[in-house]
Amino acid sequence: MTHAPTPHVVSTPSNDVLLRDVTLRDGLQLTGKVLPTDVKIRLARELLRLGVPELEIGSMARPDLVPPMANTLEVVAGLTREELERCWIWVAPPRNVQRAIDAGARDVQYCFSASVRGSCAAGTRARDRQRRARRGR
Numbered sequence: 638m639t640h641a642p643t644p645h646v647v648s649t650p651s652n653d654v655l656l657r658d659v660t661l662r663d664g665l666q667l668t669g670k671v672l673p674t675d676v677k678i679r680l681a682r683e684l685l686r687l688g689v690p691e692l693e694i695g696s697m698a699r700p701d702l703v704p705p706m707a708n709t710l711e712v713v714a715g716l717t718r719e720e721l722e723r724c725w726i727w728v729a730p731p732r733n734v735q736r737a738i739d740a741g742a743r744d745v746q747y748c749f750s751a752s753v754r755g756s757c758a759a760g761t762r763a764r765d766r767q768r769r770a771r772r773g774r
């Protein structure tokens with residue numbers, strides 16, 4: 638049995654920096670294509686084996702808006718508990734935090750807008766979606 642290298646923390650004069658690879662989320666989300674689950678799992682395992690300290694392995698984005706993230710929960714299910722200790726899921730709506738945890742994720746990165754402009758824009762989009770849903774669109 639081989640052991641993964643110890644994660645590397647880069648020391649700087651004022652603090653420590655922990656590197657997190659975002660290939661499986663940010664690197665894939667703009668491609669418009671879904672990478673098969675088994676390929677994502679193999680890529681995650683290889684990055685972990687090579688000593689990448691942490692990975693973002695996907696996002697709880699809506700599959701119709703960000704198709705490459707559609708199989709994120711399947712990737713979570715395919716990784717071991719030990720592997721998931723070094724993996725993160727990007728989430729936005731609060732309901733997706735629980736979905737990620739229920740699927741086995743241990744760490745989530747919750748994103749929200751700290752600006753009034755961003756919060757208002759998000760609120761407007763949510764209201765528009767609710768109105769369309771009520772009208773049957």
